């Protein structure tokens with residue numbers, strides 16, 4: 001090949017390389033995660049129906065890879081029957097799984113040794129399973145309220161090659177699901193469209209709240225990790241939620257991509273860890289914890305909205 005054409009090819013490659021769309025490093029990016037699988041049922045469907053609905057909804061919405069965090073103790077319960085098959089179904093659909101402990105307890109209420117033994121029990125169950133990632137999601141986002149337990153767990157996870165599967169967006173989706181379940185059980189009439197709107201609007205609002213917090217305190221937009229639970233309302237409305245996030249300017253990314261963000265590389269040096277990683281970093285930057293909680297991350301606020309908007313009253 002004449003040298004001029006090699007040069008031309010090299011120049012062309014350079015131009016194409018520069019022109020190729022770079023992977024978005026900023027903008028509103030979010031990965032979707034579900035805790036407590038296999039979770040207790042809500043008010044609308046069986047656990048098998050819920051898994052089928054979640055898989056279909058995520059596929060319909062074009063979510064390539066969500067994360068499911070498994071509480072292995074739930075597999076031993078009545079509602080956990082068939083849970084292993086449901087977890088396998090999520091993985092077969094392209095999603096990934098991580099450790100959410102065996103007993104779902106608080107680090108701050110247990111000795112570090114007992115707590116570590118419990119997560120090891122879950123890890124033993126997860127070992128070698130397809131779709132398994134080396135991720136540990138703390139139940140209640142409780143990373144310990146003293147330095148002793150916090151740092152014992154940081155060391156234990158590092159020793160096991162496990163990453164703290166932090167979230168950046170903490171919300172009370174479970175509280176909305178609970179309100180709906182109780183209303184259905186009490187045979188109170190509910191407006192499903194209003195339930196969908198309350199769910200979507202609350203989660204999108206929370207995501208935007210944490211994104212603004214990141215821009216203000218980190219000076220950048222990390223790839224966010226959304227905390228959801230394996231609820232019936234997620235089964236009913238996950239595709240609507242993803243549509244709502246996109247309408248608000250969010251791009252959905254995989255869990256693998258989110259955990260490649262630089263904020264995955266550091267453990268914030270604070271005890272304010274229960275609101276997720278962005279809130280922890282904002283706290284280190286000097287923010288008062290009270291300013292770091294979204295107004296709807298509150299059971300009383302959600303109950304009031306649920307009563308006003310979702311419950312159908314005879315007088316209207």
Ligand SMILES: [Zn+2]
Nearest residue numbers: 035036139140
């Ligand atoms: Zn949990």
